[in-house]
Structure formats: C-alpha cells, structure tokens
Amino acid sequence: MVHGSGGKAMAQLIDELFLNAFSNPWLDEMNDQACFQLPAGRVVMATDSHVISPLFFPGGDIGCLSVHGTVNDVAMSGAVPKYLSAGFILEEGYPLADLQTIVTSMAAAAEEAGVYIVTGDTKVVERGKGDGCFITTTGIGVVPEGVSMGADRVTAGDKIIVSGSLGDHGVAIMSLRENLTFETTIESDTQSLNDLVAAMVEVVPDIHCLRDPTRGGLSATLNEIAQQSKVGMQVYETEIPVKPQVKAACEFLGLDPLFVANEGKLVAFCPADKAEQLLAVMRAHPKGMDAAIIGDVIEDDLQFVQMQTAFGGNRMVDWINGEQLPRIC
C-alpha cells in the first residue's frame, strides 16, 4: 500500500474492497455523501475513533470493534442506530489481506447490528506515522417515542443493572498484548447492544439511563453518572458478575476489574419497581444472559459510589485520574 499519486491503483483497489464488503443502496451511489430519510423522532449521533493494539484479538478485531463501539454509543440513548460512516487511516505498507479481514469483520458486525455503512473515507499515512490501521466511525439513530434517557435523570431509589460479566475486554487485550499465558483464553466481549436495548426499551420505556462502561470501566461510569445526576450509589461486590478467569487474571496482574474496559456490556438505571421485569427481559436475551442487579441509587450530597465488599466492609469505588496509581502506605 502506498500513498500519493503513485498509489492511484491501490486506492481504487481499496475502494472496491469497501464497496464489495459494505454494499448498500446509499454507498453504491458512490457520492461524496449519503442521502437518506429518517423516521420521525429525535435523532442521535455519536462518533468514536478506534485505535487498538493488537488489531486482532480473541473475540474480535478493530473492524467489528469500530462498529460495536459507535452502535453502542448511539444505542445508549435508547435510540435505534441506522447509519454509520467510516474513516480509515492506514499506514503505508499495511497488508491488504489484513485490511480485507478487518473490512469483512466490519461488514458482518454492521449486518448483525442492522446498520448500514453509508459513507466513508480513507487516508494513507507514511510508514511509521500510524499504527497499521485506525478507524473512526460515526453513527446516526432515532429515539423511539416515549423514551427519554440521560445521565442526569437517575434518581435515588433506582436499581443498577449490568448486562453481563465485567472486565473481559480489557483483560483479553492485555493478556494478548503482553503474551501472557493463562489456563483459559479470555475473550473480548465486543458486541453491539442495540438489539438488547431495543428489547429492554420495549418493555420498560422509562429506563432512566443506559451507559456502556468502556474506558475506565464500571467505576468511571458509575462515578460520572453519580455526579451528573447528583446521587450516590451503593453496589454489592458479590452481585457484580466477573468471570472466574478474569477475576484470577486481575488478581494476578494487580488490576481491579471495576476499572477495566468493556466493549459489549451496558449498565442500566431504572425505577426499582421495574427492575425485576427489566432483568427478566435482559436475561431472556442472548446478550444479557448474565445480567444482574448490582446495587441501588441512593441519596447522597457527596455523590459517593460505594461498594459493599465480599467481607461486609464498605469501600469507595474511586474516581481515578488516569492510570491506577498505588496508594498503599
């Protein structure tokens, strides 16, 4: 792969690769933009740039991840995601075969999520100026009537529900990156959650807030929402689903699973009287089989997120600035 005028042939090759993989009526028109109609309702838009090393990992690759990430960001408003754009930054010399794999994975992820990649762009940068492949995606969706979620809408009395086990993605990436050999391979949980969200919203439209605990993990998500909604949160360690192998890996590595990133999980805040109903819907869905009520939203002027530990103590779920620094004295 080369850049500049000499790479004209190659650029064409890449365009074809995209066209073939993503083919849909809007993209196939080959305009500089896509023109489409949206159903009535509030429109939601989200964008995410994906840089990940390594590009291929157990459970996925940057291709599907770039679709899941943006689809989920849109879906966390309760919206139905419809269209995506994709921007690629490729490093000169990146193997075409790898790109093919990534694009195929993207296409499959888009199809699974029921969204179309309707416009895109590719740039090739000099060797050494990129890390193989970066992908930026933007998504558009529409919020169904009667749904109104927001990080400031959570109130004391709400239940906190997670859709499944935490920490899988972060630990999978780290194990692979560092070539750590554990007894069982830990897979990333990367997946789109829009179908799960649709099922949830249909039954409980007045969910107060949804959020995908990506970077910073559950801890960052809970703290952000506690601040925005001016509430406290009490969660219970024994209720938080963490796979045994993820737990063991975290203990060994000295990581806290609550701070580790997820790419296919959501946290829902809903009125207590709807919590069991919502939980049942989630557990009936393949992407929410391990869903669990992990705690309560409480009144708290200081907006603490606290966790009752397995030993019965209560500890702060901290608001960490950047990377975890030791604090033991």
Added chain:
Amino acid sequence: MSISAYNLRVKGQVQGVGFRPFVHNLAARLGVCGFVKNGPQGVVIHAQAETAVLTQFKQRLLDEQPSMSLIETIDMTPAQVVPTLTDFSIKTSETGALDLGVTPDAAVCRECLAELFDPHNRRYRYPFINCTHCGPRYSLIKALPYDRKHTTMADFAFCQPCLDEYKAADNRRFHAQPNACATCGPTLFFHNAKGEKQASIDPIAETLEVINRGGIVAIKGIGGFHLACDGRNDEAVKRLRVLKQRGQKPFAIMAANPASLAPYIDLTVERTQRLQAMDAPIVLCPIKENQSSTLSKVIAPQLAWMGVMLPHSPVHHLLFHKAAGEPTGLKWLDQPQALLLVMTSANRCGNPLLIDNQKALTELTGIADGFLLHNRDIHVRCDDSVVSAVGEKPRLIRRGRGLSPQFIPLSCGFSIVDKSVLAVGSFFKNTLCLTKGDRAYVSQYMGDLDNPECCRALHTTVEHLTSLLGIKPDLVVSDLHPDFYSTQFAEHYSQEHSIPLIKVQHHHAHIASVVAEHQIKTPVLGVALDGFGLGLEGELWGGELLYVHQGEFTRLAHLSPLTLPGGERAAKEPWRMAAAALYDLGRGEEISQRFADQPGADLIGQLLDKQLNCPTTTSAGRLFDTVAGLLGITTTNQYEAQAAMMLESLAYTYLQNHPWPEASPLIDSVDGNLNCAPLLAAISHCEDAGYGAALFHQQLIDGLARWISEQSQRTAVTKVVLAGGCFLNALLTDGVTRQLQANNIDLYCAEKLPCNDGGIALGQAHIALEMEVK
C-alpha cells in the same frame, strides 16, 4: 512588709479543667488577695500580696496545676494595688471571642473514684461521675464557649445538689459542665442480643454475666463503642475474630490496674505511668516470655507486644468493681484483679467507630450478645489513642481520645502572617489540621479514606472544628496524590471557598510535621521511611533523604528501588516483593518453588520479564515486606504493616536471648543512595528467621546511620529528623538514635503526633505557613 499587685495572664488549656477553683484555693492558702476570671486569651488573675508570696504563687500555679490543664505561658505585669480587695474571688466570665484550646476527654480522677466506691456517697456506683479534673469533654462538645447548653448534656437539667456544686467556687465541680448524679443525669441500660431493652436488670451485672459466659458485649464508652469479651477465654476471643472478620490483627486488653497486667506484661515505671495518665491510651508493651498465661493466645498473634489499657470511664470501673465483688473503698483498685477484657473498637471492616445507640444496635446484630448503652450522646467520635512503649521512648501511634484536639504550639513567627490553614492529610489513618496564629489543632484519627464513612468524617470534622475553633481557612493544603479522597476534597474546598490550594509532597510533609512540633527554624536533613507517597514526577517514594528548609526541599538520596510486581497488590503480598527480589538477584527460578502455595507464583516471572504493572518504589515499608517474604515469615499482609511488625517482633524476641548479630556492612552506597541488594541476598539464604530478622535490623540501623552521617558531613547540616511510619519500629529508631548520638547529630522524632500518616496534616499546614512567611 509592702504589698504589691500583679496581673497574670495564663495561656494554654486552662478552661473547663477546674483551673479557677484551683487558683482560688491556692490564693486562699497563700493569703493572696484579688480575683480570677476567664478571658478571651485564657485566664486572667489579679493578685496582691508580698512580692515573695506572689513569686511563690506563680511557681505553684505551674507546679500544682490541675491534671487536665496545660499552661503554655504566664505573663506577669505589675498592676495598681486595689486597697479594697481583702479576699480572693472568682469573677464571672468576660464575653467575647474565646481563643482557647478545646480540652480532650480524661480518665476518671482519684477523687471521683473514691466517691464512686463509697457506699455513703450520693454518687455511689453512679456510672457518669465526673468533676472539673476529669471526665468527658471533646467527645460531647457541640459548640464553644464550653457551656453545658453546648454539650450533649444539654438535655439533662441539674438537680438542686448538683446545681449547688456547680455554683460553689470552692467545689471540685464548680462549673463542671457534665456534672450529674443518679437523680438528674444520664442512665445506663442493657439491651439483649436482639436489641431489646432489658428494663428490670442491673446493666453492669448483666454485662459481666454475658462476658463470663464467653459472650460479646458492645459497650458504649467515651469516644465510641467497644466490643468486649473475656480475654482469658480463647473461644470467646476466637469467636470475636470470626464475627468481626478480623483474622490476625491484634486486639487490646483492658485490665483493672497495672498489678493485674504484671503476670503477662513486662511493665516498667515508664509504661505504668503512661497507662495511668489522664489520657488513658492503649499502650503497647512487651509480652512476658514464658508466662504461664491464662490470657488467650489469639489476642496478638505472632507479636512480641500487646496493647493494654486501664479503665477510663466509670462504666469500665464498675465492671471491674462488680467482678471484684463490689468492694468498698479504693484498696481493691491497686490489687490484682482476675478480669481481663478484650476491648476492640466496635465497627465493621474499616468503618468508623460506632458512636450512636441506634446504629450500634442495628450494625452489631449478629456480633454482640448484649449492649451496655447509655443516654449521654457522643457528639465527636474519638478512637482510643495508641502509644507504643516497646522502645526507649513512648511513641504515639494513633492520636484520639484523651489527646485530641489538644493544640500544638508552632513557632511564634506564624502569628505574624495571620493566615489560617486547613490541611487535609493523606490517605491512611487520616487526620486534618487547622491553624490559627501560632497554634495547630490536629483532629482525632478519622480512619483510612478508602472507606466512604471515613471520607464523610473528613467533611463533618472540617465543619465541626472550623466552627468550634472559629477558624475560616485562608489556604487549603493537600497531598500531591490526585486519587486520595483528601486531595479531591481539598480541590473542591478551595473552589467552593475561593481560597488557594497548595499541594505538598508526602515525605516533605512527614518531615515538616516533626519540624513543626520541635519549632525548628534552621535547615534539617529529613529521613522519611514509610510505605508510599507520590514523588514529584509521579514516582513511588518511601525511603527518602531530604534537605528541608523554609517550606522547600531537595531530594538528596533514597533507598535503592524495589519492583512491585502487580503494583498496589504487591504491597499487600510480601511474597511478591520477595519474588521480585529473587528475580533481581538473578534467581527467578527459585520463585515458583519457594512460594508454591501462592496463586500465580509460576507466572510472576512473566510479569517481571515484561515489566507489566511492575512499577518500582524506593519504599522502606516494601523493604520490610521483602525481607519478611524472603524469610518466609508471612506471604500476605492481613492488616497494614503486618509483615513489618512480625519482623520486628521476631528480631525483638531473638535479641532477648542473643546478642546483636555481628556482620560487616551488607548495605552499600551507590551514588549516595542506599543499596540493599547485598543484604537481601544474604537474607535470602538465612535459615533462622529470628537471626535473619535481627540481622536485617542491625544492617539497616548501621546503613542508615552511616548514610545520615555522610550526608550530614557533606551538607554541614547537623539537625536530623526521622519521620514516617517505619520509625514506629522501636528497634530501628532506638538503634539509629544510639549510633547517631555518638556522631554529634541532633536527632528529632515525632512526639506529640504519630510519625506515620496520622502526622502528615501538621506537616502540610506547616509547609504552607512557611511559604507564606517567606
């Protein structure tokens, strides 16, 4: 014979402690005329007598002052003789802003005890007896001035006899705000395991019965609740451990008197004095070797010392009195008593000490088999103060009941800048510090800030102390660490009150705390040995030698870095530290065999190979962990500093029967830094853990002394400060002190505050003030 007159201004802790009746009685005895009154600056005395008598009067004020008072200064200025003054009187208080220390709580005085056990006294067996010389203070004060209506005694109206005592200037209970009796005061009651009030029984008798049966009783004390059980009953103590989920962390024992402790505890005159002082702390004392002990073996597992204390509230005394068969008089109080109570703070897993009846009843269900409660509210939570008396000098470990919030005088230069500072401390064992003029008020111990309730306590303590002391901070100071709750609190406080925030390096603050206490104004070399504090560039410091002067510091040298495989986790698991040491010694292949029972022992080499979550630290605390891990003393810390305490205990016990190991230096200096690698190599081959522990102490003492002497010569600074939690190790501190005394070095250690993170807040405040003065 000519009469002269003087005005005396007495500054210090002189109000609410029976100071005016004392002055009155002293004056009457000496034939001094005049008056005494409370003023905004302390106590004001007008005294008229012959000059020689007045000189004696002043001297005796100092020498004979009441047990709870603390005279800072007496200013004596000549005054006009008032011929009409023919006696000595107590005048009512002036109003106006009071600038006074709040008095800490104090143990029951001897006079009150005499009344307590006198069947003819109207307060016979009254559980809330007190006088101006003793009793609760800080724990029940809601606001100043210190008046009954501003305390949790406000709900209790005086009966006539109590009021008469309160009003009589020559009475021991003159203006004793918590004064009470069975007619008018608080009462004691007992609730069963289900939390039901048992109306018709004697609460003291019932408590004792539950304890004698091997049960656990929650007892409401002065600064909070204790959980108590029979210290001679192994099963009871084990059950308490299980229910409180407290694996090996040591408990403290309460005994009726030193004589009752003598069979088990190595008591010296100093230790006995420390136990019997008005602040009545928990005192760590060496356990007697080969004692044929009736004391449970699981009170302080694997430690060479035990925390012991004496009764400090009448309620405790009554328990021992009942157990002794309710003898009359005071004689029994000095005779050995069989009852020994394990007393541990009543809380769950790191939560703050319980102070509230209702909360105690709910939170302690399933733990307590009974509740000994009363209806005098505790307004301010105060954990027991803890003092180590294992070494040559007593060292404060935790400053709480009996000591807080006694102020610490700062060098007078600070009153000039007229800025008040709020310093919020660090993370562990947190305290805060407020300054006003040349006084620093350090709060009681609040706990570790990974606990939400301890974080809340930071808020309420700031509110309570600022309003109690009438301080409006002009500056707020925190640690450098961005993730400490205290730092986040300070950032918020600074914004909310529009006052500047200063962030101070952890070890600089450790050293400044000692500088503040000793009012040192010249440069010092400070050695800070502790677990961890963030360095200036985000490094993990903890074994530092700093040049400290006027609010600034230079890092001159440090301990050789150790690897933390798994970051913070390694600080809880000494085996990881030992594994990293073996790895660094090129003996990584030994790891999986030595620590075969540890999950991940076979994989930890991968972490180290890849330097994955393997930060390095110059921490001295981790050096202790490494050595404990290498000697196989412990693999995992169940409580903070466990490995270090076990290591010291082993060395202490070894040295009871052996001389210090003699070995040539195994710590060398590389670029001025202390390199411990050769010592770790030697330790890793030690078969005898006791010898290894002693060797480690000997080498570290030697190495530190050489290091400090070299740096002192190089910098021509002869004042040296030892700070940080590692200096709670008596062998280490006494050893370094001995060696350096021979070297013409002036050594300073923390005395009024703990040298661990409990003293950080004072150092932070001091640095901020120094920066303002410049």
